[in-house]
Amino acid sequence: MTVLVLGGTAEARALAAQLHEHGAAVVSSLAGRVAQPRLPVGDVRVGGFGGVEGLTAWLREHEVRAIVDATHPFAERIATNAFHAAHAADVPLLRLARPGWQPGAGDRWHWAADLAEAAAVLPGLGTRAFLTSGRQGLAAFAGLDALWFLIRCVDPPGPPLPRHHEVLLARGPYEVPAERDLITGRGIDVLVTKDSGGTMTVAKLTAARELGLPVLVVRRPPRPSTTETAEVTEAVKWALNR
Known part of the structure; x- marks a missing residue:
């Protein structure tokens, strides 16, 4: 059974590394928009899935047990596709979202x-x-x-x-x-x-x-409502218990 980690963010790389340390099978999916991305540990795939239908089929074919959406806060298309594909394939989905910036005194x-x-x-x-x-x-x-x-x-x-x-x-x-x-x-x-x-x-x-x-x-674009955390360690626990 496989955990699919979406995104090439620092949080996605940290998540893949920790899941790998726990012996989980991890596939990290990168959009392919950066010529020389920093690669996470474990298996990596680059490029789109072919919309909601393509991602749904991929989840079933690879027996994915959990999806963690750790994409960039502005990667709204893949986030929406992941939400609908997870529902269609009956795979639990977690959003690993870094907190947004907040203005302080003097800003x-x-x-x-x-x-x-x-x-x-x-x-x-x-x-x-x-x-x-x-x-x-x-x-x-x-x-x-x-x-x-x-x-x-x-x-x-x-x-x-x-x-x-x-x-x-x-x-x-x-x-x-x-x-x-x-x-x-x-x-x-x-x-x-x-x-x-x-x-x-x-x-x-x-x-x-x-x-x-x-x-x-x-401002960040709206995302579909799903289970969410800002902590990599919490995402690791969530994925390992699916």
Whole structure:
């Protein structure tokens, strides 16, 4: 019997490692959007399942006993497909969700429902934006010709891109001093990010607070309601007892 772990997040890798240590058969599924992902221990598959029907068939074929959705908070399609496929195949599903970021004293946060709203709000907050929302969805900012963007992502982004931009290829974790130097060195006056949560990229928020910069934060998309935890150890216990 197999435990299917969805996602290439740090939490997904930690979960796969701990389940492997307990002798569980684990298959980690990665979306394949990153050219050189950090691979978890155990078996790994890359790419989509073919929608709800394809995932349902895969669950039955591989006799999956439990699914842990540890995908990125903004990976809404696979989360929805997993919810419906788990129901169809009668396989228990747990969402391993890292907590979202919360503003603290001194933060100048502005919230947007999605990338389109963020693009509409952004011109009122600054002219030189540090865009850290990932390479998916950059088209939302492509028409903002009056702004300059520092676009940071893991792999090279494809068009359309904003007319005035610099692409910085990098992978976290990041440190506050380096983030502060990057922001001041490029003359950044506004930070744009998704509410990804976690510690890998939180340094940019600390640097923005120290420098008094406004931060435009895109809210997480809604997810289907299911059993949920924020702790890897709890997810391990849950999966081992299915």
